Amino acid sequence: xxxxxxxxxxxxxxxxxxxxxxxxxxxxxxxxxxxxxxxxxxxxxxxxxxxxxxxxxxxxxxxxxxxxxxxxxxxxxxxxxxxxxxxxxxxxxxxxxxxxxxxxxxxxxxxxxxxxxxxxxxxxxxxxxxxxxxxxxxxxxxxxxxxxxxxxxxxxxxxxxxxxxxxxxxxxxxxx
Amino acid sequence: xxxxxxxxxxxxxxxxxxxxxxxxxxxxxxxxxxxxxxxxxxxxxxxxxxxxxxxxxxxxxxxxxxxxxxxxxxxxxxxxxxxxxxxxxxxxxxxxxxxxxxxxxxxxxxxxxxxxxxxxxxxxxxxxxxxxxxxxxxxxxxxxxxxxxxxxxxxxxxxxxxxxxxxxxxxxxxxxxxxxxxxxxxxxxxxxxxxxxxxxx
Numbered sequence: 001x002x003x004x005x006x007x008x009x010x011x012x013x014x015x016x017x018x019x020x021x022x023x024x025x026x027x028x029x030x031x032x033x034x035x036x037x038x039x040x041x042x043x044x045x046x047x048x049x050x051x052x053x054x055x056x057x058x059x060x061x062x063x064x065x066x067x068x069x070x071x072x073x074x075x076x077x078x079x080x081x082x083x084x085x086x087x088x089x090x091x092x093x094x095x096x097x098x099x100x101x102x103x104x105x106x107x108x109x110x111x112x113x114x115x116x117x118x119x120x121x122x123x124x125x126x127x128x129x130x131x132x133x134x135x136x137x138x139x140x141x142x143x144x145x146x147x148x149x150x151x152x153x154x155x156x157x158x159x160x161x162x163x164x165x166x167x168x169x170x171x172x173x174x175x176x
Numbered sequence: 177x178x179x180x181x182x183x184x185x186x187x188x189x190x191x192x193x194x195x196x197x198x199x200x201x202x203x204x205x206x207x208x209x210x211x212x213x214x215x216x217x218x219x220x221x222x223x224x225x226x227x228x229x230x231x232x233x234x235x236x237x238x239x240x241x242x243x244x245x246x247x248x249x250x251x252x253x254x255x256x257x258x259x260x261x262x263x264x265x266x267x268x269x270x271x272x273x274x275x276x277x278x279x280x281x282x283x284x285x286x287x288x289x290x291x292x293x294x295x296x297x298x299x300x301x302x303x304x305x306x307x308x309x310x311x312x313x314x315x316x317x318x319x320x321x322x323x324x325x326x327x328x329x330x331x332x333x334x335x336x337x338x339x340x341x342x343x344x345x346x347x348x349x350x351x352x353x354x355x356x357x358x359x360x361x362x363x364x365x366x367x368x369x370x371x372x373x374x375x376x377x
Contacts, residue, residue, distance in 0.1 A: 003357075006357065006361065007353060007357040010357040014338070016338050018183060019186055019187050019190075022184075022187050023187065026205040026209065029205075030204055030205065039208070041367075041368070042364065045364060048313055049313070049332045049333070051216075052306075054305075054306050054371065055216060055228075056371065057212055057215055061207075061232075062204055062208055064233055065203075065237060065240075066200075066204050069200055070200065
Protein backbone atom coordinates (compact mmCIF):
# COMPACT_ATOMS: atom_id res chain seq x y z
CA UNK A 1 0.00 0.00 0.00
CA UNK A 2 1.52 3.34 -0.96
CA UNK A 3 1.79 6.37 1.29
CA UNK A 4 -0.54 8.45 -0.88
CA UNK A 5 -3.34 5.98 -0.27
CA UNK A 6 -2.58 5.89 3.46
CA UNK A 7 -2.62 9.69 3.58
CA UNK A 8 -6.02 9.61 1.90
CA UNK A 9 -7.22 7.23 4.62
CA UNK A 10 -5.93 9.64 7.29
CA UNK A 11 -7.73 12.54 5.60
CA UNK A 12 -10.88 10.46 5.16
CA UNK A 13 -10.91 9.71 8.90
CA UNK A 14 -10.84 13.46 9.58
CA UNK A 15 -13.55 14.20 6.95
CA UNK A 16 -10.94 16.18 5.03
CA UNK A 17 -10.94 14.16 1.82
CA UNK A 18 -12.93 15.51 -1.10
CA UNK A 19 -16.08 13.83 -2.45
CA UNK A 20 -14.60 12.10 -5.49
CA UNK A 21 -11.53 10.78 -3.66
CA UNK A 22 -13.68 9.60 -0.74
CA UNK A 23 -15.90 7.60 -3.06
CA UNK A 24 -12.89 6.13 -4.84
CA UNK A 25 -11.31 5.22 -1.51
CA UNK A 26 -14.50 3.54 -0.26
CA UNK A 27 -14.66 1.49 -3.45
CA UNK A 28 -11.04 0.41 -2.94
CA UNK A 29 -11.69 -0.40 0.72
CA UNK A 30 -14.53 -2.72 -0.14
CA UNK A 31 -12.20 -4.76 -2.34
CA UNK A 32 -9.02 -4.42 -0.28
CA UNK A 33 -9.53 -5.16 3.41
CA UNK A 34 -6.00 -4.03 4.20
CA UNK A 35 -7.18 -0.47 3.56
CA UNK A 36 -10.13 -0.91 5.93
CA UNK A 37 -7.75 -2.30 8.56
CA UNK A 38 -5.58 0.80 8.20
CA UNK A 39 -8.64 3.04 8.65
CA UNK A 40 -9.65 1.07 11.75
CA UNK A 41 -6.13 1.29 13.20
CA UNK A 42 -6.01 5.06 12.65
CA UNK A 43 -9.49 5.33 14.21
CA UNK A 44 -8.33 3.23 17.18
CA UNK A 45 -5.32 5.56 17.65
CA UNK A 46 -7.64 8.56 17.57
CA UNK A 47 -9.96 6.96 20.14
CA UNK A 48 -6.99 5.95 22.30
CA UNK A 49 -5.65 9.50 22.32
CA UNK A 50 -8.97 10.99 23.32
CA UNK A 51 -10.35 8.32 25.66
CA UNK A 52 -7.28 6.42 26.88
CA UNK A 53 -9.03 3.22 25.88
CA UNK A 54 -8.24 0.74 23.12
CA UNK A 55 -11.39 -0.18 21.23
CA UNK A 56 -10.63 -2.55 18.36
CA UNK A 57 -13.08 -3.28 15.55
CA UNK A 58 -13.39 -6.86 14.28
CA UNK A 59 -12.05 -7.47 10.79
CA UNK A 60 -15.34 -9.02 9.70
CA UNK A 61 -17.48 -6.13 11.00
CA UNK A 62 -18.58 -4.89 7.57
CA UNK A 63 -18.71 -8.40 6.05
CA UNK A 64 -21.12 -9.60 8.77
CA UNK A 65 -23.52 -6.71 8.10
CA UNK A 66 -23.13 -7.12 4.36
CA UNK A 67 -23.98 -10.84 4.57
CA UNK A 68 -27.07 -10.12 6.65
CA UNK A 69 -28.48 -7.37 4.42
CA UNK A 70 -27.79 -9.53 1.38
CA UNK A 71 -30.50 -11.86 2.70
CA UNK A 72 -32.94 -8.99 3.23
CA UNK A 73 -35.69 -8.51 0.70
CA UNK A 74 -35.50 -5.13 -0.97
CA UNK A 75 -38.71 -3.25 -1.43
CA UNK A 76 -38.47 -0.38 -3.85
CA UNK A 77 -40.66 2.08 -2.04
CA UNK A 78 -40.43 5.64 -3.32
CA UNK A 79 -39.91 8.39 -0.81
CA UNK A 80 -43.28 9.61 0.15
CA UNK A 81 -44.43 12.31 2.48
CA UNK A 82 -47.00 10.84 4.83
CA UNK A 83 -50.49 12.38 4.60
CA UNK A 84 -51.00 14.67 7.53
CA UNK A 85 -53.54 13.30 10.02
CA UNK A 86 -55.37 16.68 9.96
CA UNK A 87 -56.40 16.11 6.35
CA UNK A 88 -57.53 12.58 7.14
CA UNK A 89 -59.68 13.86 10.01
CA UNK A 90 -61.19 16.60 7.83
CA UNK A 91 -62.01 14.09 5.09
CA UNK A 92 -63.65 11.79 7.64
CA UNK A 93 -65.66 14.65 9.16
CA UNK A 94 -66.83 15.78 5.70
CA UNK A 95 -67.95 12.23 4.85
CA UNK A 96 -69.90 11.90 8.12
CA UNK A 97 -71.55 15.31 7.55
CA UNK A 98 -72.56 14.33 4.01
CA UNK A 99 -74.07 11.05 5.21
CA UNK A 100 -75.94 12.86 7.99
CA UNK A 101 -77.47 15.39 5.54
CA UNK A 102 -78.56 12.70 3.09
CA UNK A 103 -80.03 10.51 5.83
CA UNK A 104 -81.91 13.44 7.36
CA UNK A 105 -83.37 14.41 3.97
CA UNK A 106 -84.43 10.84 3.30
CA UNK A 107 -86.17 10.53 6.68
CA UNK A 108 -87.94 13.93 6.39
CA UNK A 109 -89.19 13.44 2.80
CA UNK A 110 -89.37 9.72 2.17
CA UNK A 111 -91.60 10.06 -0.95
CA UNK A 112 -90.43 13.36 -2.30
CA UNK A 113 -87.06 12.60 -3.76
CA UNK A 114 -85.89 9.06 -3.65
CA UNK A 115 -82.18 8.88 -4.24
CA UNK A 116 -81.77 7.58 -7.74
CA UNK A 117 -78.67 6.82 -9.62
CA UNK A 118 -78.04 9.16 -12.57
CA UNK A 119 -78.69 6.28 -15.00
CA UNK A 120 -82.11 5.71 -13.48
CA UNK A 121 -82.94 9.42 -13.64
CA UNK A 122 -82.10 9.39 -17.33
CA UNK A 123 -84.18 6.26 -17.79
CA UNK A 124 -87.15 7.87 -16.03
CA UNK A 125 -86.98 10.87 -18.33
CA UNK A 126 -87.08 8.75 -21.44
CA UNK A 127 -89.17 5.72 -20.53
CA UNK A 128 -92.67 6.87 -19.41
CA UNK A 129 -94.27 6.67 -22.89
CA UNK A 130 -92.77 3.21 -23.39
CA UNK A 131 -94.23 2.06 -20.07
CA UNK A 132 -97.71 3.20 -21.11
CA UNK A 133 -97.35 1.33 -24.34
CA UNK A 134 -96.27 -1.79 -22.48
CA UNK A 135 -99.34 -1.66 -20.20
CA UNK A 136 -101.64 -1.21 -23.15
CA UNK A 137 -100.01 -3.96 -25.17
CA UNK A 138 -99.70 -6.44 -22.31
CA UNK A 139 -102.69 -6.16 -19.87
CA UNK A 140 -101.24 -9.00 -17.76
CA UNK A 141 -98.19 -6.82 -17.02
CA UNK A 142 -100.49 -4.08 -15.76
CA UNK A 143 -102.12 -6.52 -13.35
CA UNK A 144 -98.79 -7.76 -12.12
CA UNK A 145 -97.60 -4.19 -11.62
CA UNK A 146 -100.75 -3.35 -9.65
CA UNK A 147 -100.20 -6.39 -7.49
CA UNK A 148 -96.57 -5.59 -6.86
CA UNK A 149 -97.34 -1.97 -6.01
CA UNK A 150 -100.00 -3.05 -3.53
CA UNK A 151 -97.57 -5.36 -1.73
CA UNK A 152 -94.46 -3.37 -2.15
CA UNK A 153 -92.24 -1.92 0.61
CA UNK A 154 -89.31 -0.59 -1.34
CA UNK A 155 -86.35 1.39 -0.31
CA UNK A 156 -84.20 3.02 -2.91
CA UNK A 157 -80.89 4.44 -1.91
CA UNK A 158 -77.80 5.60 -3.70
CA UNK A 159 -75.67 3.57 -1.34
CA UNK A 160 -74.58 6.46 0.89
CA UNK A 161 -76.79 5.50 3.82
CA UNK A 162 -76.26 2.16 5.43
CA UNK A 163 -78.34 0.33 2.80
CA UNK A 164 -77.34 -1.74 -0.14
CA UNK A 165 -77.06 0.45 -3.22
CA UNK A 166 -80.26 0.55 -5.23
CA UNK A 167 -81.64 -2.38 -3.23
CA UNK A 168 -85.27 -3.14 -3.68
CA UNK A 169 -86.93 -4.95 -0.81
CA UNK A 170 -90.32 -6.31 -1.66
CA UNK A 171 -92.54 -8.04 0.86
CA UNK A 172 -95.16 -10.24 -0.70
CA UNK A 173 -98.15 -11.31 1.32
CA UNK A 174 -97.06 -8.95 4.06
CA UNK A 175 -100.48 -9.17 5.74
CA UNK A 176 -99.83 -12.83 6.64
CA UNK B 177 -14.38 28.58 6.04
CA UNK B 178 -14.34 24.82 6.27
CA UNK B 179 -16.69 23.13 3.78
CA UNK B 180 -15.80 19.56 4.77
CA UNK B 181 -18.99 18.85 6.76
CA UNK B 182 -21.06 19.78 3.72
CA UNK B 183 -18.83 17.59 1.51
CA UNK B 184 -19.21 14.55 3.73
CA UNK B 185 -22.98 15.13 3.87
CA UNK B 186 -23.10 15.23 0.07
CA UNK B 187 -21.28 11.91 -0.09
CA UNK B 188 -23.73 10.45 2.43
CA UNK B 189 -26.71 11.77 0.46
CA UNK B 190 -25.37 10.17 -2.71
CA UNK B 191 -24.76 6.83 -0.99
CA UNK B 192 -28.17 6.88 0.72
CA UNK B 193 -29.89 7.59 -2.62
CA UNK B 194 -28.04 4.64 -4.15
CA UNK B 195 -29.13 2.32 -1.33
CA UNK B 196 -32.72 3.53 -1.70
CA UNK B 197 -32.53 2.57 -5.35
CA UNK B 198 -31.47 -0.96 -4.42
CA UNK B 199 -27.66 -0.72 -4.44
CA UNK B 200 -26.76 -2.76 -1.35
CA UNK B 201 -23.03 -2.23 -1.96
CA UNK B 202 -23.48 1.49 -1.28
CA UNK B 203 -24.60 0.57 2.22
CA UNK B 204 -21.27 -1.22 2.77
CA UNK B 205 -19.56 2.12 2.05
CA UNK B 206 -21.69 3.80 4.72
CA UNK B 207 -20.78 1.02 7.16
CA UNK B 208 -17.05 1.40 6.41
CA UNK B 209 -17.34 5.14 6.79
CA UNK B 210 -19.12 5.13 10.13
CA UNK B 211 -18.30 1.80 11.78
CA UNK B 212 -15.67 3.16 14.16
CA UNK B 213 -17.83 6.15 15.15
CA UNK B 214 -20.85 3.94 15.85
CA UNK B 215 -18.85 1.32 17.78
CA UNK B 216 -17.30 4.11 19.88
CA UNK B 217 -20.73 5.63 20.47
CA UNK B 218 -22.30 2.31 21.51
CA UNK B 219 -19.28 1.61 23.72
CA UNK B 220 -20.25 4.60 25.87
CA UNK B 221 -23.35 2.64 26.85
CA UNK B 222 -22.09 -0.95 26.62
CA UNK B 223 -18.61 -1.31 28.01
CA UNK B 224 -17.84 -4.80 26.76
CA UNK B 225 -16.18 -4.27 23.33
CA UNK B 226 -17.57 -7.51 21.88
CA UNK B 227 -21.14 -6.70 22.95
CA UNK B 228 -20.74 -3.11 21.79
CA UNK B 229 -19.73 -4.37 18.39
CA UNK B 230 -22.73 -6.72 18.12
CA UNK B 231 -25.08 -3.90 19.08
CA UNK B 232 -23.40 -1.55 16.58
CA UNK B 233 -23.95 -4.16 13.86
CA UNK B 234 -27.60 -4.46 14.89
CA UNK B 235 -27.92 -0.67 14.67
CA UNK B 236 -26.57 -0.68 11.11
CA UNK B 237 -29.00 -3.43 10.10
CA UNK B 238 -31.90 -1.49 11.65
CA UNK B 239 -30.76 1.59 9.75
CA UNK B 240 -30.71 -0.38 6.50
CA UNK B 241 -34.27 -1.62 7.09
CA UNK B 242 -35.47 1.90 7.88
CA UNK B 243 -33.56 3.62 5.10
CA UNK B 244 -36.45 3.79 2.63
CA UNK B 245 -38.20 6.07 5.13
CA UNK B 246 -35.18 8.35 5.50
CA UNK B 247 -36.12 11.64 3.84
CA UNK B 248 -32.95 13.59 4.54
CA UNK B 249 -34.56 16.03 6.99
CA UNK B 250 -31.47 15.51 9.17
CA UNK B 251 -27.96 14.54 8.16
CA UNK B 252 -27.53 10.79 7.67
CA UNK B 253 -25.05 10.51 10.53
CA UNK B 254 -27.42 12.31 12.94
CA UNK B 255 -30.14 9.84 11.97
CA UNK B 256 -27.80 6.85 12.30
CA UNK B 257 -26.54 8.20 15.64
CA UNK B 258 -30.11 8.22 17.02
CA UNK B 259 -30.73 4.66 15.83
CA UNK B 260 -27.48 3.50 17.47
CA UNK B 261 -28.32 5.16 20.79
CA UNK B 262 -31.83 3.69 20.81
CA UNK B 263 -30.49 0.24 19.92
CA UNK B 264 -27.94 0.44 22.74
CA UNK B 265 -30.58 1.58 25.25
CA UNK B 266 -33.01 -1.14 24.15
CA UNK B 267 -30.22 -3.70 24.49
CA UNK B 268 -29.53 -2.57 28.04
CA UNK B 269 -33.23 -2.70 28.94
CA UNK B 270 -33.57 -6.20 27.47
CA UNK B 271 -30.44 -7.35 29.25
CA UNK B 272 -31.55 -5.96 32.61
CA UNK B 273 -34.90 -7.73 32.15
CA UNK B 274 -33.12 -11.00 31.36
CA UNK B 275 -30.93 -10.67 34.39
CA UNK B 276 -32.58 -8.79 37.21
CA UNK B 277 -29.28 -8.76 39.11
CA UNK B 278 -27.79 -6.54 36.45
CA UNK B 279 -27.32 -3.16 38.03
CA UNK B 280 -27.08 -1.06 34.87
CA UNK B 281 -30.09 0.92 33.76
CA UNK B 282 -30.65 3.56 31.15
CA UNK B 283 -29.86 6.44 33.47
CA UNK B 284 -26.60 4.75 34.41
CA UNK B 285 -25.82 4.28 30.74
CA UNK B 286 -26.37 7.95 30.01
CA UNK B 287 -24.02 8.92 32.81
CA UNK B 288 -21.22 6.90 31.20
CA UNK B 289 -20.67 9.57 28.58
CA UNK B 290 -19.67 12.04 31.28
CA UNK B 291 -17.94 9.52 33.51
CA UNK B 292 -15.09 7.84 31.63
CA UNK B 293 -13.84 6.30 34.88
CA UNK B 294 -16.70 3.78 34.59
CA UNK B 295 -14.71 2.15 31.80
CA UNK B 296 -12.42 0.87 34.55
CA UNK B 297 -14.93 -1.88 35.25
CA UNK B 298 -13.00 -4.04 32.74
CA UNK B 299 -11.06 -7.15 33.82
CA UNK B 300 -7.54 -6.81 35.33
CA UNK B 301 -5.99 -8.48 32.25
CA UNK B 302 -7.66 -6.04 29.91
CA UNK B 303 -6.70 -3.17 32.17
CA UNK B 304 -3.05 -4.23 32.05
CA UNK B 305 -3.10 -4.63 28.28
CA UNK B 306 -4.72 -1.22 27.94
CA UNK B 307 -2.09 0.34 30.21
CA UNK B 308 0.71 -1.20 28.09
CA UNK B 309 -0.88 0.26 24.96
CA UNK B 310 -1.14 3.68 26.63
CA UNK B 311 2.54 3.57 27.63
CA UNK B 312 3.61 2.76 24.08
CA UNK B 313 1.31 5.49 22.76
CA UNK B 314 2.86 8.07 25.09
CA UNK B 315 6.37 7.01 24.04
CA UNK B 316 5.37 7.23 20.37
CA UNK B 317 3.93 10.73 20.81
CA UNK B 318 6.95 11.94 22.76
CA UNK B 319 9.19 10.60 20.00
CA UNK B 320 7.43 12.61 17.28
CA UNK B 321 9.01 15.73 15.81
CA UNK B 322 7.53 18.88 17.38
CA UNK B 323 5.53 20.00 14.31
CA UNK B 324 3.97 16.53 13.84
CA UNK B 325 3.04 16.31 17.52
CA UNK B 326 1.46 19.76 17.48
CA UNK B 327 -0.51 19.00 14.30
CA UNK B 328 -1.99 15.74 15.61
CA UNK B 329 -2.71 17.23 19.05
CA UNK B 330 -4.59 20.16 17.53
CA UNK B 331 -6.57 17.72 15.41
CA UNK B 332 -7.36 15.11 18.05
CA UNK B 333 -7.70 17.18 21.21
CA UNK B 334 -8.90 20.52 19.88
CA UNK B 335 -10.94 19.07 17.00
CA UNK B 336 -9.56 21.73 14.65
CA UNK B 337 -9.96 21.43 10.87
CA UNK B 338 -6.88 21.18 8.64
CA UNK B 339 -7.45 24.75 7.52
CA UNK B 340 -7.56 26.00 11.10
CA UNK B 341 -4.42 24.02 11.98
CA UNK B 342 -2.65 25.46 8.93
CA UNK B 343 -3.54 28.94 10.10
CA UNK B 344 -2.44 28.22 13.69
CA UNK B 345 0.87 26.68 12.57
CA UNK B 346 1.39 29.18 9.77
CA UNK B 347 1.92 26.56 7.06
CA UNK B 348 0.07 25.33 3.95
CA UNK B 349 -2.91 22.94 4.36
CA UNK B 350 -0.99 20.32 2.35
CA UNK B 351 1.74 20.34 4.98
CA UNK B 352 -0.84 19.79 7.72
CA UNK B 353 -2.27 16.82 5.81
CA UNK B 354 1.16 15.31 5.54
CA UNK B 355 2.15 15.99 9.19
CA UNK B 356 -1.00 14.42 10.61
CA UNK B 357 -0.64 11.38 8.38
CA UNK B 358 3.06 10.95 9.28
CA UNK B 359 2.26 11.24 12.98
CA UNK B 360 -0.46 8.58 12.74
CA UNK B 361 1.79 6.31 10.75
CA UNK B 362 4.63 6.62 13.30
CA UNK B 363 2.24 5.82 16.18
CA UNK B 364 0.71 2.92 14.22
CA UNK B 365 4.11 1.34 13.59
CA UNK B 366 4.87 1.39 17.33
CA UNK B 367 1.42 0.14 18.36
CA UNK B 368 0.78 -2.54 15.74
CA UNK B 369 2.63 -5.32 17.62
CA UNK B 370 0.36 -4.68 20.64
CA UNK B 371 -2.95 -4.16 18.87
CA UNK B 372 -4.83 -7.36 18.20
CA UNK B 373 -7.62 -6.16 15.97
CA UNK B 374 -10.72 -8.26 16.19
CA UNK B 375 -9.08 -10.97 18.29
CA UNK B 376 -11.09 -10.14 21.39
CA UNK B 377 -14.02 -12.29 20.37
